[in-house]
Amino acid sequence: MKRICAAALLGMFAMGPGATVSAAGLTEQQVREIAAEVAERVARQVAEEIAAKVAARIAEEYLEDNASENVELVFTPEFLSDPEHIAAGKEIWMGQCTLCHGAKAYPGKAPKLKPKRYTPNFVYDRITNGFRKMPPWGEVYDEEERMDLVAWILSRRFSP
Numbered sequence: 001m002k003r004i005c006a007a008a009l010l011g012m013f014a015m016g017p018g019a020t021v022s023a024a025g026l027t028e029q030q031v032r033e034i035a036a037e038v039a040e041r042v043a044r045q046v047a048e049e050i051a052a053k054v055a056a057r058i059a060e061e062y063l064e065d066n067a068s069e070n071v072e073l074v075f076t077p078e079f080l081s082d083p084e085h086i087a088a089g090k091e092i093w094m095g096q097c098t099l100c101h102g103a104k105a106y107p108g109k110a111p112k113l114k115p116k117r118y119t120p121n122f123v124y125d126r127i128t129n130g131f132r133k134m135p136p137w138g139e140v141y142d143e144e145e146r147m148d149l150v151a152w153i154l155s156r157r158f159s160p
């Protein structure tokens with residue numbers, strides 16, 4: 001089959017099936033074949049572009065959600081209710097977080113936490129990455145310590 005640029009092929013396609021012989025000397029059958037090929041290529045290109053955009057968006061969202069941790073941590077009920085983890089989290093909370101959070105903090109430093117509204121992963125993400133005036137603690141406390149803080153904040157004994 002002769003190689004002709006896509007624009008010319010599309011032009012022929014637009015002429016419709018009535019043409020038996022085009023200006024380029026092609027039969028209706030050839031024009032149909034070329035048109036089908038062009039349509040297929042255009043469709044493939046569009047599909048590839050859409051797929052690339054979707055993939056990019058998924059990757060971006062994934063990276064945002066896991067800004068510094070690439071694994072989704074699993075907080076089991078056993079972990080969250082473990083007295084040792086809760087106690088370890090409380091200790092860090094008292095020594096560090098109450099500078100801004102809690103009844104003894106200087107008023108207005110940080111909003112009252114609302115543990116009933118949080119998922120463990122939300123709390124972990126805020127502690128790890130910070131948010132606006134909340135400092136990030138990902139470099140200060142290791143994964144277990146940050147998980148302990150989550151257990152403490154979500155425990156029944158925690159008072160914001």
Ligand code: HEC
Binds near residue numbers: 126135
């Ligand atoms: C320098 C003050 C400061 C310190 C210290 C601090 N925080 Fe915060 N924290 C904030 C502020 C301010 C916010 C509110 C950020 C916002 O939403 O704009 C916040 C928000 C949070 C939130 C999310 C609350 C919500 O409802 O969105 C959590 C969870 C949290 N802090 C936990 C901690 C823990 C745990 C520590 C100790 C490791 C800590 N913070 C230490 C200032 C602080």
